[in-house]
Amino acid sequence: MTSLPILKVLPEVIQTLQKRTAAVLIAEPGAGKTTQVPLAFLNESWLEHKKIIMLEPRRLAVRSAAQFMASSLGEKVGETVGYRVHMDTKISRHTRIEVVTEGILTRMLQSDPELAEVGLIIFDEFHERNLHADLGLALALESQSVLREDMRILIMSATLDAEPVAALLQNAPIIQCPGRQFPVETVYVPRHSDVPLEKATAAVIRQGLTEFPGDMLVFLPGVREIRQVRQEIERGGIPQGCVLRELYGQLPQSRQDEAIRPDPAGNRKIILSTSIAESSLTIDGVQIVVDSGLMRTQVFSARTGMPYLTTVPVSKASADQRKGRAGRTTKGAAYRLWSRTEHDFLRDRNTPEIIQTDLAPLALELATWGVKDPQQLKWLDCPPDAAYTRANGLLHELGALDRGGAITIEGKKMASIGxxxxxxxxxxxxxxxxxxxxxxxxxxxxxxxxxxxxxxxxxxxxxxxxxxxxxxxxxxxxxxxxxxxxxxxxxxxxxxxxxxxxxxxxxxxxxxxxxxxxxxxxxxxxxxxxxxxxxxxxxxxxxxxxxxxxxxxxxxxxxxxxxxxxxxxxxxxxxxxxxxxxxxxxxxxxxxxMEEVMQVSWDRDLQGVKARKQFKLGGIILKDSPYPNPPAEAVSTALLEGITVEGLQLLPWSKSSIQLRQRLQYMHVLNSEWPDVSDEALLATLGDWLLPYISGMRTKNDLQRLRMIDVLENRLSWEQRKQLDREVPTHLSVPSGSKIPIDYSSPEHPALAVRLQEMFGLLDTPCIGNGKIPITLHLLSPAQRPVQVTSDLASFWRTGYFEVRKDLKGRYPKHYWPDQPLEAVPTRRTRPQ
Incomplete structure (x- = not known):
């Protein structure tokens, strides 16, 4: 006992909590913090004969720690030292130290927020960052701040990142303690991906038993793997002088104790265990650790709102904890079923449970505490907003919360069940x-x-x-x-x-x-x-x-x-x-x-609005029947949705309405106060400009009755219509007498496609916009093919015409190609009459 490293720093821990109400103790595996620290405070004057509550992450660790401390006092469990876990309590009116699982503290705080009989709360193995540990700390800090300034809080761990925790505890002192100095040799035995886990583990077990003495602790992700490895070992024959033991949370206590105690016949034990033996537990005689490098954890799916169990690689911190199991009482060895390179890529620490799990239990506890917004409390990692919102949604669906987010009578009953x-x-x-x-x-x-x-x-x-x-x-x-x-x-x-x-x-x-x-x-x-x-x-x-x-x-x-x-x-x-x-x-x-829902929607196959009455429970339809006379407003809304889905081509666009759209868009480019009639703008504002015209319509065929030119013109004031006709005409008269439509499809460059012969005699380029905007001329051959595109007709007559004339005269010899185009008679025919 005197060799325990924790004994060297206990005076500093005691002095710190005499002066401060919080501290952080980092003690390496094997230091003895779990069994020595609580006992050291029993006679402190500030404790005033109040209780010490120590939290452990697992029931097995709770019972083991309580039994060890009671034994060191020469007492039975339930006297000075007792414990409380689910379905198993051993305490009395004399009990001063209660070792409990983390959820027990939450229940204690909910029933007595002041914790009047408690002077010190110890959070052991806090690096595991279980949901109840984070919640318990948040509630304890709230109690300490509001009701119990004298209550002490001590955080203990072997691999915790201490600085953030100390900051959360208002810059609490950090005390460091080394562990036992028993060397543990690390042996990397990488498992090939083609080799099943049970075969690789069984092979390493046999190897370790021949290379090192002592009992062996094997870490596996779950019960299924424990049984597979056991079957694999038994298939090859259990090594002589060895016995197999299993260790996991669902085992009866008697079988857990059997795994921890030395074998009565003196055989070497091969203990196949989950992460339950990773911390807070010393198993005498273990000199060999075999680590599969895997752990089972529950992850909450944000995509579906459902939790699921998954197997993931351990963190470096967990691997070190597991390795330390072999160095508690003597030197040992740790076999790792991965390579040194793979080890470098492991994450440093496990992801806190509060980040990735179902938060419904947490949300119910906070509602019971009277907190709607978790930001009101102090957290190392605050519950994620999206997951917390989903949790509150579930609690509302279960009847635990009212619409305002306050806990209901039913919710209080649910919380009390635990x-x-x-x-x-x-x-x-x-x-x-x-x-x-x-x-x-x-x-x-x-x-x-x-x-x-x-x-x-x-x-x-x-x-x-x-x-x-x-x-x-x-x-x-x-x-x-x-x-x-x-x-x-x-x-x-x-x-x-x-x-x-x-x-x-x-x-x-x-x-x-x-x-x-x-x-x-x-x-x-x-x-x-x-x-x-x-x-x-x-x-x-x-x-x-x-x-x-x-x-x-x-x-x-x-x-x-x-x-x-x-x-x-x-x-x-x-x-x-x-x-x-x-x-x-x-x-x-x-x-x-259940709710009756009127389902009025666009049906792409029917190319029309379909109306149904549906009786629904959440996302499932229990009954579905036709809805003969749906509200006109709902039909119109669904029709607009159909146009949004199918596009504006669902509407009957004539040549004149298309040109009007183009003219309006041209004006919008010049002046943003004019309506934007681009596809994007029209689709985004369908309800503003189209809704008044579709009353009584339900199908694509009904829409064909619309006169789109009237719909668009009705968006303009009388002054805008006059300005539009004046500055952006639909047609342009050319020297031949033809009245030709102007193409506004490119708002930046209005264009006129006209045969070259019809422009003879016109010196300058025609303009629109009160004579300010020149038209882009697409001069055509007699076959209506472009021969020149220009916005400077005068320049074309001076230079370009004569090159074009040579080509056209060769291809169209019967046509009229004068030497002086500005003096020639324009014509729509082969030759002027």
Missing amino acids: MHPRLARMVLQGMAMGRSQLACMLAVLIQERDPFHKGTPGRDVDIETRMLQWINWLRNDADINQALLADESQLRRMLRESRHMEKSLGIQPDSEMDVKQCGLLLSYAYPDRIGQGRGNGKFLLTSGRRVELLQLQQLSRSSFIVAAVVDDRGAEGRVLLAAELTEAQLYAAHVKD
């Missing part, structure tokens, strides 16, 4: 329906790893099947299908969880357990995941998301389902757990959320 708001609402509704026990069991089943399958792709996803098997198992029914049951010990633990929930809520057992109510109960928890069948196992959810069952099964033919668990990584989400919802149940439970 589970995800979705499941809390389902349990409350189950109590109201007289289906309390079924709702509790269903909530546990949803939260837990599925005990009724063995990882078979495309398996039956029906929750009713699982609930029926569980009930049969509960009744010792011989009908239970053992082929479906993957983990009976998990069923026993789930049953304890359900019974604990029923006891805490004062629930009596249901008179009957009708699994046909599963879909109805789940629909209260997942109103956004009620799915309408689209055939072949595909469903459209009320949220608008599309999901599918990978393999056709009985549930594939259901008209409605509730998709409780969805893998969201594909174009269409893959349903992992669901239950059927009958139409009668749907209408009985959710009729108040």
Whole structure:
């Protein structure tokens, strides 16, 4: 004990908290901070016999730390040192140090914001940045600021970036403590992408056992991988003198303790573990770590509003934590299933959970606290705005928040249950329906790893099947299908969880357990995941998301389902757990959320407006029927939408109306006060200039009755019409007597296409705009082909004409090509008469 590095800095930690109300302690793995720091404060005068609350990220670490501290005092757990975790509490009126999971602190603060009996809160392993740790710190800082200036807060970690935390605690002192000086050799054994994880891990396990002594701790991303590696080792034979142990959160406490304690027979232990053993836990005898380099984390999809579990590479900080497990009590080795180069590209630290997870539980806790805007509290990382807004939207849909964002009576009940708001609402509704026990069991089943399958792709996803098997198992029914049951010990633990929930809520057992109510109960928890069948196992959810069952099964033919668990990584989400919802149940439970919608829209196939009456629940249409007499305004709006979609070509543009548009655009170019009649401007302002003329019209054929020239002219005042005719004429009279239309298609360059012979005798270029704007002349051959383009007719007669004349005289010898064009008679014929 005297060799623990933390003992060297404990006096500094104690002195700091005598003077300040906050501090940050960075102690490397193996320093002993978890078990020594709380004990050191017991006799401090400022504590005034108040309690010390220490937060740990995992239940196993809570129990282990409490047991170690109690043992060092020569006491049993529950005396001076106790603990509180979900479904397991060991404290007494004498308890001064309570080790708790992070969510327990939130419950304590919600019930007593002053924390009158608490003098010090210790956040251990804060680098893990769990959602409840961030929330607990934010609420504790608020309590300290407003109600308890004397309360101390200590942040502890091995790999935390200390400066931002210290700044959050009003520049709290940072105390550094080195860890044990036991060397740990790092061995990189890169896994080839073609080699399955279980085979590569098993090979490295065998290698490590031959190269180094002691027990071995193997880090794997999840329970599935633990079992795969175990099977791979057992297939090749467990090495002599070794025993396999598993360690993960869902295991019964007795089996967790078995993994931590030395083997009674003295065998070497191979402990296959998730990240549960990454921090806050010393397993005596471990000298070898095998690190797969992977971890399982929940990510919230902003695209679909659904969370999903994904496997990602660990961070450098996590890899160092894992490596440190081998150097706690003696020297050791850490095998890493990646290369040195890959290690350089790992992110430095894990992404804080608050950045990437479902924020509905956080939003409900803040609403209970009385905070609508999280910016009112102090955070290391403030909850992202978009995710927080979505969370509030879900809480409103669940009935936990009112329209103003304040918590409702129902919301307070949901918060008091202490589970995800979705499941809390389902349990409350189950109590109201007289289906309390079924709702509790269903909530546990949803939260837990599925005990009724063995990882078979495309398996039956029906929750009713699982609930029926569980009930049969509960009744010792011989009908239970053992082929479906993957983990009976998990069923026993789930049953304890359900019974604990029923006891805490004062629930009596249901008179009957009708699994046909599963879909109805789940629909209260997942109103956004009620799915309408689209055939072949595909469903459209009320949220608008599309999901599918990978393999056709009985549930594939259901008209409605509730998709409780969805893998969201594909174009269409893959349903992992669901239950059927009958139409009668749907209408009985959710009729108040249904709405009758008038759907008046443009139909591209019909080239007209289609009117329907739809009865909808969110994004799914329950009933759809024709709407014979829709409001005229809605029809006109849909018709305008059709023109926007199809383009202005849907309107009947004649030559004269096209030319009028071009003339108006020419005037707009000269003077921006004139209306802009470009395609973009007309489409953007359809409601302003076209709406008055389309009353009673519904189709493209109806639109052909429009006189677009009248529509456009009506946009002008009487003075503008006169000015338009005066300055931008439609036609120009040429020397031959022809009246030729002017082309305004290029507003910057009005043009006149005229045969060269019709311009004989005219010296200067014709102008418009009160004689200020010369026309661009396209002089044509007798075959109406351009031979010259000019805006300077006089210059053309002097020079260009004679070159053109030679060519035209050769090609059109019968035509009149005079030597003096300004003295010649203009003609529309071959020769002047």
